[in-house]
Amino acid sequence: MPVASQPLGRRERSKQAKLERITAAASELFAQHGVDEVTTQQIADAADIGSGTLFLYAKTKGELLLLVQNALYSTALERGRTAAVGASNALDGVMALVAPIVECNRVQVDNGRTYLREMVFGDPSEPHHAEALSIVGQTEEAVAGILTERAQLTVADASTLARVIPAIMFLDLAASVNVGSSIEEILASIRIQVAAILPC
Incomplete structure (x- = not known):
């Protein structure tokens, strides 16, 4: 009998949502301005997260x-x-x-x-x-x-x-x-x- 995959818990869903917001914010800002002209703080602000949280997902x-x-x-x-x-x-x-x-x-x-x-x-x-x-x-x-x-x-x-x-x-x-x-x-x-x- 196949094992059904377990639904993501609230914490995992929250992490996934943050990652999606970070990816979308970085993608938009990089496309508009180029990577050299964008700061990590701008990405954090656009993703509506703290800069410390951003660095949990990407260090640089x-x-x-x-x-x-x-x-x-x-x-x-x-x-x-x-x-x-x-x-x-x-x-x-x-x-x-x-x-x-x-x-x-x-x-x-x-x-x-x-x-x-x-x-x-x-x-x-x-x-x-x-x-x-x-x-x-x-x-x-x-x-x-x-x-x-x-x-x-x-x-x-x-x-x-x-x-x-x-x-x-x-x-x-x-x-x-x-x-x-x-x-x-x-x-x-x-x-x-x-x-x-x-x-x-």
Whole structure:
């Protein structure tokens, strides 16, 4: 007999509600002003909580950005997985997968670049950072799946390339030289690089 999940207690519901308010407030403020122009006190005020309470959920502004961007990245990855299904070859499949991620990262360029920096240099023991790394791992798995299916690569070769391809994407997104580049320009650059490393 299946065990029914227990409803959340009042304390857990309160914590979840606060987390949702924090996420919504940080998301709105970061989108409007950019992460560098927003203070943690502004986020706490917008979420209607004390600054001490805010730090129970995220210790730094970088962690708050991870909290917000992780949800957006996950949604973009799912859109990319869906789009990749209809691709006729490995290159088109990879590009269909990464395009929504690039678009998501470029909604607010400074936030996107800061998010990538937090992913690379943040504390991996912090839960929001760990979640970001998990999403990167899911991206690599999705790329590997496309490569084994459409390029007939071995699992080992596909796994190796699946680590390289997101690195290409992240480097193009984070590079200072690309701050003013359009989504189309970044995707074109990624496509050229990915095509160069895929087997003919």
